[in-house]
Amino acid sequence: MFDTMANNFTDESGPMAYPFKMVSQEITEHMLGWNVPAEHQDMVHDHWRSYPDVSKYWHYCLALIYTMLFVLSISGNGIVVWIFSTSKSLRSASNMFIVNLALFDLVMMVEMPYLIANSFTGRMLGWQTGCNLYAAIGSVSGIGAAITNAVIAFDRYKTISCPIDGRINKVQALIMITFTWFWTVPFTVMPYFQIWGKFVPEGFLTTCSFDFFTDDQDTKVFVACIFTWSYVIPMTLICFFYSKLFSAVRLHEKMLQEQAKKMNVKSLASNKEDASKSVEIRIAKVAFTIFFLFVCAWTPYAIVAMIGAFGDRSLLTPIATMIPAVCAKSVSCIDPWVYAINHPRYRAELEKRLPWMGVREPAPETQSTNASTATSQSQPAEA
Amino acid sequence: MLDYLSLVFVVAVKVFKKTTPNGKVTVYLGKRDFIDHVDYCDPVDGVVVVDTEYLKGRKVYSQLVTTYRYGREEDEVMGVKFTKEMVIGTEQVVPMVNNKMELTPVQEKLLKKLGPNAYPFTFNFPEMSPSSVTLQASDEDQGKPMGVDYCVRTYVAESEDQKNHKRSSVTLAIKKLQHAPASRGRRLPSSLVSKGFTFSNGKISLEVTLDKEIYYHGEKVAANIIVSNNSRKSVRNIRCMVVQHVEITMINSQFSRHVASLESREGCPVTPGASLSKTFYLVPLARSNKDIRGVALDGHLKEDDVNLASSTLVTDGKCPADAIGIVVSYSVRVKLNCGTLGGELVTDVPFKLLHPAEGSNERQRFNAMKKMQSIERHRYENSLYTNEEEDNIVFEDFARLRMNEPE
Numbered sequence: 001m002f003d004t005m006a007n008n009f010t011d012e013s014g015p016m017a018y019p020f021k022m023v024s025q026e027i028t029e030h031m032l033g034w035n036v037p038a039e040h041q042d043m044v045h046d047h048w049r050s051y052p053d054v055s056k057y058w059h060y061c062l063a064l065i066y067t068m069l070f071v072l073s074i075s076g077n078g079i080v081v082w083i084f085s086t087s088k089s090l091r092s093a094s095n096m097f098i099v100n101l102a103l104f105d106l107v108m109m110v111e112m113p114y115l116i117a118n119s120f121t122g123r124m125l126g127w128q129t130g131c132n133l134y135a136a137i138g139s140v141s142g143i144g145a146a147i148t149n150a151v152i153a154f155d156r157y158k159t160i161s162c163p164i165d166g167r168i169n170k171v172q173a174l175i176m177i178t179f180t181w182f183w184t185v186p187f188t189v190m191p192y193f194q195i196w197g198k199f200v201p202e203g204f205l206t207t208c209s210f211d212f213f214t215d216d217q218d219t220k221v222f223v224a225c226i227f228t229w230s231y232v233i234p235m236t237l238i239c240f241f242y243s244k245l246f247s248a249v250r251l252h253e254k255m256l257q258e259q260a261k262k263m264n265v266k267s268l269a270s271n272k273e274d275a276s277k278s279v280e281i282r283i284a285k286v287a288f289t290i291f292f293l294f295v296c297a298w299t300p301y302a303i304v305a306m307i308g309a310f311g312d313r314s315l316l317t318p319i320a321t322m323i324p325a326v327c328a329k330s331v332s333c334i335d336p337w338v339y340a341i342n343h344p345r346y347r348a349e350l351e352k353r354l355p356w357m358g359v360r361e362p363a364p365e366t367q368s369t370n371a372s373t374a375t376s377q378s379q380p381a382e383a
Numbered sequence: 384m385l386d387y388l389s390l391v392f393v394v395a396v397k398v399f400k401k402t403t404p405n406g407k408v409t410v411y412l413g414k415r416d417f418i419d420h421v422d423y424c425d426p427v428d429g430v431v432v433v434d435t436e437y438l439k440g441r442k443v444y445s446q447l448v449t450t451y452r453y454g455r456e457e458d459e460v461m462g463v464k465f466t467k468e469m470v471i472g473t474e475q476v477v478p479m480v481n482n483k484m485e486l487t488p489v490q491e492k493l494l495k496k497l498g499p500n501a502y503p504f505t506f507n508f509p510e511m512s513p514s515s516v517t518l519q520a521s522d523e524d525q526g527k528p529m530g531v532d533y534c535v536r537t538y539v540a541e542s543e544d545q546k547n548h549k550r551s552s553v554t555l556a557i558k559k560l561q562h563a564p565a566s567r568g569r570r571l572p573s574s575l576v577s578k579g580f581t582f583s584n585g586k587i588s589l590e591v592t593l594d595k596e597i598y599y600h601g602e603k604v605a606a607n608i609i610v611s612n613n614s615r616k617s618v619r620n621i622r623c624m625v626v627q628h629v630e631i632t633m634i635n636s637q638f639s640r641h642v643a644s645l646e647s648r649e650g651c652p653v654t655p656g657a658s659l660s661k662t663f664y665l666v667p668l669a670r671s672n673k674d675i676r677g678v679a680l681d682g683h684l685k686e687d688d689v690n691l692a693s694s695t696l697v698t699d700g701k702c703p704a705d706a707i708g709i710v711v712s713y714s715v716r717v718k719l720n721c722g723t724l725g726g727e728l729v730t731d732v733p734f735k736l737l738h739p740a741e742g743s744n745e746r747q748r749f750n751a752m753k754k755m756q757s758i759e760r761h762r763y764e765n766s767l768y769t770n771e772e773e774d775n776i777v778f779e780d781f782a783r784l785r786m787n788e789p790e
Contacts, residue, residue: 089525092457160463163454164518164529164631164677165638249463252634256451256467259633259707263449263509265469282462345457 045200045213051318054204056122062204062322063119069329070112076336077102077109079350084340087349093173094155098339100177101148105332108141112329118206131208135199136188138209142298142328143184143230145335149294150237151176152339157241161248187226197222203321212308223309231302238294242287249283286342293338297331300324398493403539405550407437410445410537411497412555413489418741419514419561421696427506427557428487431476431537432497438539443477445537446470447506449513451708453634456526465529467633472506473543506535508559513708515558515682516692518629519675531708532682533557558682561696563737567597578721578728585614585655589728591717597735600690604643604665604734606715611658616725618653622646622718623663626731627691629679630710640678642667642691665715667691667736679711694735 080102084090114134118124124131155173158166168176191197191210197219200211212223301324307315340346402409409432417425433443447470454465474480479502486494490503517530538552577588587610594605606623624644630637643665650659669689672678679692692711713736719728 089457094458094460156460159454159458159460161634162636163458163465163634164636166636167458255635256633260469262511262705262707263469263471265471279463286461342461344459 044205045211047213047313047316048201048205048318054318058319059119059122059204059206062206062326063116065326066112066115066119066329069326069333070109070116072333073105073109073112073329076333077105079354080336080340080346081106083346083349083353089345090343090349093168093170094152094159095343096170096173096177097148097152097155098343100180101145101152101339102336104141104144104148104180105335107137108145108329108332111137111141115207119204122206124201124206124208131201132192132199135208135210136192138325138328139188139191140184141332142301143187144180145332146230146234146294146298147180147183149290150234150241151180153238153241153245153290157245157248160245187229191222197226203318203325205318207322207325209325210305212305213313220309223305227302227305231298235294235298238291242291246280246283246287250280253279289338293331293334297328300327398489399555401553401555403537403551403553407434407551408432408443408537408539408553410535410553410555411493411501412535412557413487413493415556416558416560417508419508419559419696421561421564421698424508424512424559426487427508427535428490428503429505429535430490430493430497430501430503432501433477433539435477435500438477441539441541442475443502443537443539444543445474445476445504445506445535447472447508447533448536449531449533451531451633452527452529453631454529471509471512474504474506475543476502476504476537510698511705511707512559513706513710514561514693514695516709516711517680517682518709519669519672519678519680521674521676530679530682533559560681560738561693562740563597563599563735565740567595570596572596572732572734574730574732576728576730578726580614580616580721580725583615587612587614587616587618587653587719587721587728589717589719589730591715591730591732593715593732593734595734597737599737599739600693601666601668604667604715606663606665606717606732607660608663608717609658609660610653610719612653612655615655616721617655618651618659619720619722620646620648620651621661621663622720623665624716624718625665625667626714626716627667627679628712628714629677629692630712632707632710638677640672640675642672642675642678663717667713679709691736693737696735696737 081099084095084099084102111134114125114130114137124134126133155168155176158168187197187210189195191199198211199208200213201207202209210222210226211219213219304316304321304324307313397414399412399415400409410429411432412427412429417427419425427447429445431443431445449469449471451467451469452465453467454463456465459465484503484505486503487505490505494501494503513531515530515532517528517532520528534554534556536552536554539548540546571592571594573590573592575588575590577586579586590609592607594607598604604625608621608623610618610621612618622644623646624641626639627642628637628639645663645665647661647663650661653659669678669680669691672691681690681692692709694712695706695710697706712733714731714733716729716731721728
């Protein structure tokens with residue numbers, strides 16, 4: 001009886017089960033890029049087709065990471081732009097650069113909801129146009145943020161090494177900010193219109209970036225150029241200016257020590273708490289942090305691009321290629337904390353406006369204690 | 384602001400005093416300007432009056448502190464501080480360590496008047512210490528102005544190194560200034576330069592002579608200029624200016640500012656073969672340079688005594704390059720414009736700008752002028768404060784100031 005039932009069962013369900021089985025088999029064997037329709041197939045490089053499709057959980061995971069970054073970025077950079085542009089005490093040329101950096105980071109943030117939407121559909125929305133837009137946003141913000149870092153380094157070097165006459169005025173600052181935006185143009189516009197290089201989907205095929213896979217001389221030269229333009233040049237400038245700055249500070253310290261010696265002075269400190277910690281070490285720490293963040297942000301991308309163009313491509317699995325994108329985006333969220341939170345006046349302003357954030361900035365030493373309040377006193381005439 | 388009040392008591396000796404926020408310690412100073420006579424410097428002499436019961440075994444210390452400020456506070460990024468504070472002298476005032484201390488006349492008078500709880504203290508400026516100089520801030524600059532300043536800080540503590548408490552410490556700002564030597568010297572600074580041209584023969588020569596080597600603040604600088612043109616070019620116009628050179632030794636940077644200038648076409652063009660002799664008068668004044676950022680001024684504590692920084696003097700036998708802090712010097716610069724192709728012929732003649740020496744005739748004249756200015760100001764300010772009773776003014780104002788101080 002069982003046998004017949006079983007037979008019946010198989011007989012009945014047999015014809016039905018077969019297509020199901022076929023479908024499920026097909027899903028497991030889907031390759032990356034299977035859901036791209038024929039007319040857009042040329043977007044996807046053959047390299048990706050050799051990998052199985054990424055599970056939707058990976059997509060959701062990425063979407064989750066991006067959601068968190070989105071919230072962090074919009075709050076951090078948003079507050080920076082808001083406070084720096086609305087408070088009078090923070091309106092200086094140097095701070096314009098910090099706002100500029102926050103703006104670039106906010107531009108990068110625009111990518112994030114786009115990616116989240118892509119992750120849920122499992123493909124690039126808008127095909128080539130969408131891909132171009134996404135990559136252009138990434139390119140503007142990435143290259144812009146990198147060069148702004150270099151400009152900030154330059155500005156700091158100028159302010160610290162010649163604090164009296166070397167400072168950059170607002171007009172110069174505006175020119176330099178315009179320059180940072182122009183710096184992003186060539187490697188955004190050329191691939192966008194496919195004049196040189198192009199934007200293609202990469203990794204999970206839900207994000208886009210410039211093409212480093214096409215196996216021709218043109219692409220290789222392009223990759224080498226963009227690598228120099230947006231990574232090597234800013235990095236060199238950052239190293240150069242911070243090391244110049246560091247030696248300027250050392251020189252100043254040395255000269256002050258010498259002057260103090262001439263006056264037989266023992267203690268030499270800007271205030272008592274600082275005495276234990278030398279200025280050089282403090283500067284070196286901050287400069288190193290900034291340099292390190294830059295390296296964290298862009299080195300993964302640079303490595304992936306260089307491997308793609310010149311190295312062993314089998315290393316570039318879809319997941320491996322998503323790491324650089326996440327790195328670059330996380331740094332855009334950390335930037336405001338590094339640049340702005342280190343700023344005493346910004347912290348003071350933050351404490352005033354958003355007391356719930358728990359920022360405790362010790363009030364700057366009040367002026368009145370040092371101001372002269374000497375008064376006169378009459379003395380008896382015989383005095 | 385309070386100083387003009389002292390003019391009410393014209394014959395009285397002026398004494399400066401300041402009390403700690405908690406009212407237990409008061410510091411008296413006979414003056415706030417200490418003159419560096421190059422070979423010796425006025426000592427900082429003062430008296431501290433303290434409530435001995437309040438001390439409870441603690442001690443009162445005084446320090447002479449100089450502060451270098453070579454950058455704006457708002458530019459302090461990355462943990463850099465543009466302020467350096469140097470304690471150039473510390474003394475335990477209460478209880479007295481050195482009973483045989485030599486007292487200055489002001490200290491003797493004050494001790495006599497202030498009774499047994501008064502203790503004297505004296506500081507000597509180190510030989511090399513720089514003069515007080517303030518660099519003029521622009522309107523948008525916030526915070527304290529850059530420069531070199533001095534103060535006397537008095538605090539109550541268990542030991543010298545202990546962190547002092549704000550309520551029991553008090554700081555009086557003072558100045559260290561340099562005055563001209565008694566005689567101005569006979570030397571007339573001058574300079575003679577000439578310029579040839581690449582494509583034509585002949586030279587233009589320029590001789591500039593000043594009528595003095597040392598000028599006092601507010602005096603006219605007369606520059607006698609002789610141009611003789613033996614070239615084929617002609618001199619289009621003449622510019623003459625007083626340049627203030629400021630060297631900030633602590634950061635190894637220098638800059639200059641034009642504190643007075645004059646451009647003239649009178650007698651121009653000086654055609655080939657012609658010559659011109661002319662005297663230019665320039666008055667370098669702080670007043671006429673109020674809007675120029677970075678102009679060095681003699682360290683100033685209040686608005687009324689602003690004048691351009693005095694030239695830095697060094698002891699004979701010392702190199703001017705050894706001077707520290709902010710080093711100020713002046714020169715008259717004359718520029719001849721020899722046309723677009725001819726370029727410029729420039730020469731600098733150095734001179735010194737100083738306060739007249741104490742006791743000299745010039746000093747008396749200078750003081751009389753100052754006094755007139757301040758009486759006028761006094762009259763004006765008094766008209767704003769007519770309601771206050773004269774006898775109480777000093778103390779009321781002082782109390783108000785104390786309330787403003789942080790607790």
